[in-house]
Amino acid sequence: MTEELSKALQNKLLEVNIEGKILNLVPLTGGASKEIWRFEVQTNHETNEYILRKGSGIEGPLAIKTSDEALLQQEVRKIKAPVPEIVAVSSLKEALGDSYIMKFVEGESIPRKVLRDAEFKDALPLLAFQCGEAIAKIHEVDVRKLDYLQEKTPIDQLNDLYATYESFNQPSPVFEYTYLWLKDQDFGDTQSSLVHGDFRLGNIIVSNEGLESIIDWELAHIGNPFQDLGWICGNSWRFGQNEKVVGGFGELEDLLRGYNSISQFQVDEDLVRTWQVFGTFRWGVICLIQASAHLNGSVNSVEKAAIGRRVSETELDIVDLLFLGGK
Amino acid sequence: MIFDKPTSVDLLAAISHFLDTKIKSEVPPHLAFKLRIVKNVLNIVIREIEKGEELSNEVISLLQSLMESDTPSIETLALLIKDKKIDLEDQNLKDLLVTLSKNKIAVDNPNYSTFKKLIK
Numbered sequence: 378m379t380e381e382l383s384k385a386l387q388n389k390l391l392e393v394n395i396e397g398k399i400l401n402l403v404p405l406t407g408g409a410s411k412e413i414w415r416f417e418v419q420t421n422h423e424t425n426e427y428i429l430r431k432g433s434g435i436e437g438p439l440a441i442k443t444s445d446e447a448l449l450q451q452e453v454r455k456i457k458a459p460v461p462e463i464v465a466v467s468s469l470k471e472a473l474g475d476s477y478i479m480k481f482v483e484g485e486s487i488p489r490k491v492l493r494d495a496e497f498k499d500a501l502p503l504l505a506f507q508c509g510e511a512i513a514k515i516h517e518v519d520v521r522k523l524d525y526l527q528e529k530t531p532i533d534q535l536n537d538l539y540a541t542y543e544s545f546n547q548p549s550p551v552f553e554y555t556y557l558w559l560k561d562q563d564f565g566d567t568q569s570s571l572v573h574g575d576f577r578l579g580n581i582i583v584s585n586e587g588l589e590s591i592i593d594w595e596l597a598h599i600g601n602p603f604q605d606l607g608w609i610c611g612n613s614w615r616f617g618q619n620e621k622v623v624g625g626f627g628e629l630e631d632l633l634r635g636y637n638s639i640s641q642f643q644v645d646e647d648l649v650r651t652w653q654v655f656g657t658f659r660w661g662v663i664c665l666i667q668a669s670a671h672l673n674g675s676v677n678s679v680e681k682a683a684i685g686r687r688v689s690e691t692e693l694d695i696v697d698l699l700f701l702g703g704k
Numbered sequence: 705m706i707f708d709k710p711t712s713v714d715l716l717a718a719i720s721h722f723l724d725t726k727i728k729s730e731v732p733p734h735l736a737f738k739l740r741i742v743k744n745v746l747n748i749v750i751r752e753i754e755k756g757e758e759l760s761n762e763v764i765s766l767l768q769s770l771m772e773s774d775t776p777s778i779e780t781l782a783l784l785i786k787d788k789k790i791d792l793e794d795q796n797l798k799d800l801l802v803t804l805s806k807n808k809i810a811v812d813n814p815n816y817s818t819f820k821k822l823i824k
Binding site: 404548549550551552553554557558560612615617618679680682683686687689690692693694695696698699700701702 | 738741742744745748749778781782783785786788792798800801802804805806808809812813816817818819820821822824
């Protein structure tokens, strides 16, 4: 299988004038929905490292095609936001399937390593500000060039999430309450922007100098940009570091200083809190979606089964935020 | 129960011990992560067998007094909220939602940071 993949990689790279031998092709543990491979290409002059990200080619209720992920990262790169350099894109009908090849980015993406390893000790205090800046840059991408992405208002998204939750026939008093609460909120006046949709540790590459690259764009869409700010503040993405509101490493004040230093729309802490509740509800519904793939028999996966029991984490976070003064 | 010892909890604990002592060191890195999930799942089942009934009963009795019904259920409460047939600002409702969420996580993941913070 690796040999076949090697051949397909070699042919694809030839299309973009990279001719060389594929070496050290190894699978990396990635997201639940993607195959990720690391490999080297040895040309006459040099050896370079690359990453292949390969999707199933099926667009999920929230996820976009992997090839579209590549296209939009090329747009983001044009405005000098930190994203990997895409080398080649493959469509579903080609040998490589729905995938793309990017240059390898040095650094770490595994959340617990970023939070714990001594190597990143000096980077962590800078990271919240840098994330704020990067999120603001993403939101400046010209959305007219992204016509393959869906546009959704907060209320559209909320109704979609609620409909998805309802379809699983597992009534949750907390989610019913959350839906009514969110419907009453003000999500902030702004213009439609590119939303990364999953901006957090795990989907960014961090070096000892801080943020290097934003990866994993499969939940990208056009919508209210403040969603990205609330998402990274959700407790689900603090990896046990509860007291550090931003991603388990930083302070909300620093994230907003970074964001407001670039964005033409100024955001305050209350607005982030609303989006934090929204994000937590959204993650809860994504857990339901993942678990349903196991429950309906389309896959037999202990990983997906287990995630069904993580819905209660999001319920607890929501009641903490709404009733118990949680941050 | 008519069954002999070991109890279901004993059996699951034996599997858990086996995974820890004999399997963990043998699996390649990409399976180590999955093994951790398998362990988590076993522990959920153990906790549910041990404490599930008590944790559920506590919520059911709160539901009984809130809904003034002999056959209260999570489903009925969800429906009452959805149709706004219950006062959403009622402190008893909020307290119930907190207890419900805490009791669920006590089985699903008692190491969850928010839970640890709240039971301090």
